[in-house]
Amino acid sequence: MSNGNGNDKPVRSLEDPNFKTCLQDARFQNQNATKWCFTMFVDFHKCERLLGEGSDCCGQFKKVYRAICPNEWVQKWEEQIEEGNFPVDLPEKRNK
Amino acid sequence: MSTWKTLFLQDSASPLMEHLTLFHDHTILILILITILVSQMLLSMLLNKLSHRFLLEGQLIETIWTILPAIILILIALPSLRLLYILDEINNPSITIKIIGHQWYWSYEYSDYKNIEFDSYMIPTKELNSFNFRLLEVDNRTPFPYKTQIRLLVTSADVIHSWTVPSMGIKIDSTPGRLNQANLIANRSSIFFGQCSEICGANHSFMPIILESIKPNLFLNWIISKT
Numbered sequence: 001m002s003n004g005n006g007n008d009k010p011v012r013s014l015e016d017p018n019f020k021t022c023l024q025d026a027r028f029q030n031q032n033a034t035k036w037c038f039t040m041f042v043d044f045h046k047c048e049r050l051l052g053e054g055s056d057c058c059g060q061f062k063k064v065y066r067a068i069c070p071n072e073w074v075q076k077w078e079e080q081i082e083e084g085n086f087p088v089d090l091p092e093k094r095n096k
Numbered sequence: 097m098s099t100w101k102t103l104f105l106q107d108s109a110s111p112l113m114e115h116l117t118l119f120h121d122h123t124i125l126i127l128i129l130i131t132i133l134v135s136q137m138l139l140s141m142l143l144n145k146l147s148h149r150f151l152l153e154g155q156l157i158e159t160i161w162t163i164l165p166a167i168i169l170i171l172i173a174l175p176s177l178r179l180l181y182i183l184d185e186i187n188n189p190s191i192t193i194k195i196i197g198h199q200w201y202w203s204y205e206y207s208d209y210k211n212i213e214f215d216s217y218m219i220p221t222k223e224l225n226s227f228n229f230r231l232l233e234v235d236n237r238t239p240f241p242y243k244t245q246i247r248l249l250v251t252s253a254d255v256i257h258s259w260t261v262p263s264m265g266i267k268i269d270s271t272p273g274r275l276n277q278a279n280l281i282a283n284r285s286s287i288f289f290g291q292c293s294e295i296c297g298a299n300h301s302f303m304p305i306i307l308e309s310i311k312p313n314l315f316l317n318w319i320i321s322k323t
């Protein structure tokens with residue numbers, strides 16, 4: 001299984017950096033983490049469109065949104081992006 | 097867990113609940129003293145035959161009984177605020193557990209490494225073993241490592257629920273469209289019980305929570321064993 005970082009080494013302990021969950025984000029210190037999750041999801045898709053799909057730099061965003069967003073939400077948003085009715089303007093996909 | 101004749105708080109299993117218990121005892125002590133003082137005053141007023149024709153004011157006693165309640169309120173408010181902010185603090189968690197309330201079961205997601213998802217339904221009374229707890233047992237318990245910081249993210253898929261585990265000092269609303277963050281640490285390995293605490297429909301009473309705190313390496317084995 002992929003952990004979002006493109007790193008598939010087996011985990012040895014809870015302190016393993018491959019296993020550790022995302023750190024707290026200084027921009028999102030509220031108990032309400034809704035916006036944190038959404039921002040990370042949008043940032044990931046912006047990043048992928050700007051830097052090309054599968055770019056290593058975008059892995060961090062993916063790791064965070066995968067860790068904190070409920071899978072159902074992610075599924076819904078991905079469907080919206082596919083259908084073109086996602087509420088945020090994303091940059092054009094880069095052609096490789 | 098709560099058993100028969102549990103009148104007070106459950107035994108705490110997390111540092112936060114330890115603080116909450118101390119605060120509760122502190123406040124209850126003040127409340128008992130006030131109640132005794134007031135009932136003593138009421139009783140003595142009712143029962144005595146003293147009268148004082150010219151009594152209009154008593155500056156000293158009035159000053160005292162104005163300032164004293166203010167000081168008592170401060171003695172309650174300051175530790176309360178301190179606790180409020182301590183409860184909000186999350187530093188460097190190792191695992192994130194997502195909890196989603198449904199009508200009428202909880203589902204859990206662990207997606208730090210693999211994407212593990214499962215639903216946790218109550219076991220109906222007919223299917224219980226003799227050693228199980230009625231209306232508290234679930235089919236899939238929620239494992240987590242003890243002495244480890246865990247970030248809980250609670251949300252709902254339909255109506256408002258409330259994810260509550262008294263001995264861990266957690267009660268957090270699960271609201272549709274909103275992610276609520278909370279902090280979980282267990283001092284010891286054990287099984288902790290909880291129930292939904294927000295009326296959420298017909299089967300509100302039948303969506304219990306079981307947390308199982310286990311050794312970190314056993315937890316890792318569990319994660320790895322899940323495909």
